[in-house]
Each structure stands twice: as C-alpha cells, then as structure tokens.
Amino acid sequence: MRYWPEVTLHVVTGKGGTGKTTVAAALAIALATDGHRTILIEVEGRQGIAQLFDTPPLPYEERKIAVAPGGGEVWALAVDAEDALLDYLEMFYKLRRAGSALRKMGAVDFATTIAPGLRDVLLTGKACEVVKRKEKKQANAYDYVILDAPPTGRITRFLNVNGEVSGLAKVGPIKSHADSVMNVIASKQTAIHLVTLLEEMPVQETLDGARELEGASLPLGGIFVNMTRPPQLNAQQRELAIAGQLPKTEIESDISQSGLTPTAQLVDALLTEASDHAERVDLEVTELERLTERGLPIFVLPLLPGGIDLGGLYELAAIMSDSDIGGAR
C-alpha cells in the first residue's frame, strides 16, 4: 500500500535550515519514479530549486529539470507574485497589456505589497491552477504537484487563504479565487508535509506547526526527519559509552586485528566519539518519540556525509520510494 494515493498536491514546509527544499525536490523525484510527471514549484523567489539541480535561474515558466528512474519527468516552476497577478488580470479582466504598463510603474508590486493576503492567494492560486489543469487533460498536465512552501512559522497563514483575504473584497473574483484555492488545499487531494531535524527546537516547531495546521482544518501528510546519522551503537552500548565503561582492552585487541595500531590517541578518540555519539543518539531517540506521539507517518532520511548534490537527491528519492512513497498508482 503506497502512501497518499488520492493526493495530487504535496506541500512541503519546515523550519529554516532543516532542508525543506531538498526534501521537496527528492519527493518530486520519488513521485515521478516509474513514468510519472511531476512539477516542483517554489514561491519564495530564492531560486533554491535551480541551485539544487545546478541549472540556471528558473524563469516564470514550466521547465523540465530532471528525469526519474523508470522514465519519469520532473518539471519546475518558480512562481513570482507579480507575474501571477498579471496572469490573473489577464484571465479575469483581459488586462495583459495594461498589466505590463502597471508593472513598469511599480503598481503591481504595490498591489501585492499593500495586501499581503493577495500575494499569498496569487502564489497558492498558481499552484492550484497547475493541480487542476490535470483534470482538463491538457498536454502539460502533471500527475503530482510538489510545492516548496514558506517555513513552518508562516505556513498556516500562507495556506489558509480564505482567512487571508477576508479583509479584502468580500465579493468578486478574488474572493471566489480564494474559495477555489481552498477547495483544493483543504481537500483530500492535498497533503502538507513537515520537515524537521531530530533536535529540540525544530521538533517543537514541527509539533506546533502540525497543531496549527490541524486547527485550521488543513490536511496533514507526513513528517520527514532529515539529516539523521545512523546510530552505530545499541541502547546498552550507548549506556556504557556515556558511563565510560566500554571494554577498552577488547577494543584495543580488535584494532590490532583490523590492521591498525591501537595507539592511546586512537583509542581515546574512539571512546570520546562513542560517548558523544551516544548522547546525541539518546537525544534523537527522545525527540523521535515526541514526533511519534503525533500519529503521522514518519520518514527518516540520512545525513549524506558528502553533502547534498544531484546524486544525493536521487539517493534520498530512492529511500522515499522504498518507503512506499510514489511509484505505481
């Protein structure tokens, strides 16, 4: 049984520094595996996708940026609020030409600045437009849309566009636009994923964020625990390591057998690192338990010692595929 069979829009959020863009990109590859077509959308103007995939900055245009195992395709789009507003003006008022004149005056920027809710509804609206396009069976349709969303601290406000535009026009196209966005975001076809590290602060922020999203009746997906280091010691060994009671003589003789010289330097280094590692792992175990209490599916991704590059993304995507994300539907 694969996860989230009904979901087409995957929203990825997380505290700064947890690797939310990396996880979103790996998810886009995992979901594209076995012949699907996915699109990764960014909305913060950071060009994080381009940096990750090592391509030139993305324009406001859908571009193919990678292939996935089994013949899938990953596309990408950097949504810009100004461009989205011009799209919108064109769609509802046929104002494309006047729109570019307005832009030159700085008026488009002005409009999205004066009403932050307008900016958000335009950005989420673009993502939802791509989601819905699928149903119309157009050429450029996607099986899955992955949104690299703003960080956990702002995610509920960002997605809860109905609340956002409530101070704006009560009737008219913006209101109905927001309603149609909400119809997608608050539905079964959306899942909001939270990215975290196994440290106290990000875990707390994740739990707070999950509660907020739930309070706003927004659909939660999974928790992605990023950059974990595999525990090298079991619970009993960790206890001994912290107490400084690992069997030193045995370790020395093992080192000799391994072909190295058991110098005091090496043995001390190994014992210090073992205690350090044990303390860290114990903390991670506690934090993981706190996350587990939330009852959401949890996916653990390793820290790649070589750092994140294109190869690293495929490695993370393969782990997701093996954890029953994406693939056949």
Place this chain on the structure above:
Amino acid sequence: MTLDIDAILTNPDKHIIVCTGSGGVGKTTTAAALGVRAAELGRNVCVLTIDPARRLAQAMGLTELDNTPRPVAGISNGSLSAMMLDMKRTFDEVVESHSDPERAQKILSNPFYQVLSSSFAGTQEYMAMEKLGQLRADASQWDLIIVDTPPSRNALDFLDAPARLGSFLDGRLIRIITAPARGAGRGIGRLAALGFGIFTNVLSKLLGAQVLADVGNFVADIDTTFGGFRERADATYALLKDSGTEFIVVATAERDALREAAFFVERLNQDCMPLGGLILNRVQEVPETGLTHDQVLAAAQKLTAEGSGPLTAALLELHAERMEIKQRQKHLAVRFTAAHPTVSVQPVPIMPHDVHDLAGLREIGAALANQKITW
C-alpha cells in the same frame, strides 16, 4: 584568521552587536550566548531577540513576550537583560508616543494599520531597528545591546526591509491612490494619469474600495503626526554604520548558509559597515589520530568482513564518518576564506545536547571565545 570574540565583547567603544545570517543557523542562540558572556566579562548587556524558541527563552528566564527588557538572574560581574520583540506592540507604542490619544486610537483601529503592524513584509525588520534605536537611546541602562535579526527569507532583508517599507509608506503610489483626483491633476503627466486611472480601478476591483479607503485614512492620520517613515528608517540605518556597532555573521558549514553569509559580508563591505567576523556553527570536531579516512574505513571493513569485533567496527565507522563530514565542512570553509580572506572565522563545535539553561549558554559562549579550537 580566527575571530577574537572577547576583544569585541570587552571593547568599551562597542555598543551594538548585530547577529545575522540565514534561518536555522543558530543566530538567536549565538546572540544569547554572547550576551551571557559579555555580561560576565563586566558589560551591562541587553539582548534583543526576535523570535526565540521557547526553550531558549526559558534558558534566559524569560516567560512572556512583553516587549520590555527583563533582568536575567544568575549573572555575575556585569548585568544581563533580555527581551523578545513584539512588533505589533512596538509599532503601537510608536504611534501612541507620536499622536494625541484620539488620533492614536483612530490609527490603531484602522484595518490597514492592523495588517501593516502584524503581517506586513518588512514590519518585523523595521520594528527591530526601531526598538534597537530606543534601547540605544537609553544608554544609561545598557552599554552593550546584542540584537538577533528576524528569520527573513534572506539575511540582507534586515538591512533593506526597513528602508523599503519606509519608501513604500512615504511613496508616490500610496499617496496617489489615497487622493486620486488630486494626484491625477498634478505633475505626473497625462499619460501616467491615465495609467493611474486604470491602476486605481484595478486595485479597487482586486482589493475592494474599502481597503483603499482604509489606506487613505491611515496615510492622512499618520501624516500630520508621525513624520517620515523613510527618515526614521534612515536614522537607524545610520546607527548601524556607526563605529560603535559590530556585525557578527552566523552560518553553518553548509553550502546554502555560507552562500547567504557571503552575500551579507559583501554587502557590509559595500556599505562600509563594521564586520566583526563569521561564526561557523555546528562544525564537526574530530580528534587527531594520524590516520586517514580511508585507513580507518578499511580497518572497519576488515573487521566487518571477518565478522569479528562488531563494536570496534562500529566505532571505527563512526570515526570515519566524522572525518568525512569534517573534510567536507573544511572544504566549504576554505572556499569561503579564499573568497573573503579578510573575514575572521570562529568555528564552534556541534554540541551533543541542546541548550536548556544559563550553563548551556555559558558553554557556547566559551566555545565562541575559544581561540585554540583545533579544527
């Protein structure tokens, strides 16, 4: 070149330290640790944090977000106060102190003001600067203010957002939509006037006429009492260029964080702002054993292949993994230094535990000042 943090903290001519960097690199923790250390070196310190995690606030004994500096107990030598910025309250106070009660009430209840003071892009940065200016003006209480910067999309926002917001609020467009008839008649030319006609028309359609009316009322009310937003932003910006200020850029040894740090360093240089140095958080320390990564890994693999000494094999693998992480981090740090040779860098080792109390902050403070760190 290493960074001598204690020399900065004890320099009596330094009155403001700004900690900046991209999100998630440990800025707030660094600011708090610097505060504790400076206070225990004899300074009277106020730490202004923007959005501290609950545990960190508790570590400093802060229990509520009340926008006022609170003394931190348990500090010897100097003194430490800490506060969390409440941007809305700060904005409200600015309005109240610059207008009579009746007008202040009118502004505070204006729906546009409520959006502006609570969820506007740039307001947090603007109010952080405003608060910094206020604290600095109260020089009798503190001789060193350490400020953490908001978790912006990018680190430069802290420098740019206040001026951008100031220009916006003082700008031509906001004045024109608030008085379209007057604006269209004067000076801006017929063609542009035509454009503005479409503009206000479109805005009304998008936002509703009420929003524009609220903006208009706000501008009219604020105009007579408040003076220029831009001017205020510029005044605090000047404070940042003062020789009494020092910027500390915080990053981790990761590509993205160092890229942000590089942008910021370049910007400070360009604007002639005083840069103390770069703090590289969460670096992997590895004790020197005289062995290479490959030797250690090969030894671990030999044990595993022979099925003997699983514990030792695990320890060797752990050691090899840490060597690899350190190698990559050093590579990134060396590249940063190659591009920015004048920036002093202080590596701070990753701690096996999180910060819960003053002792934890002290420990980080000591690591920040440790000139002999072997990395």
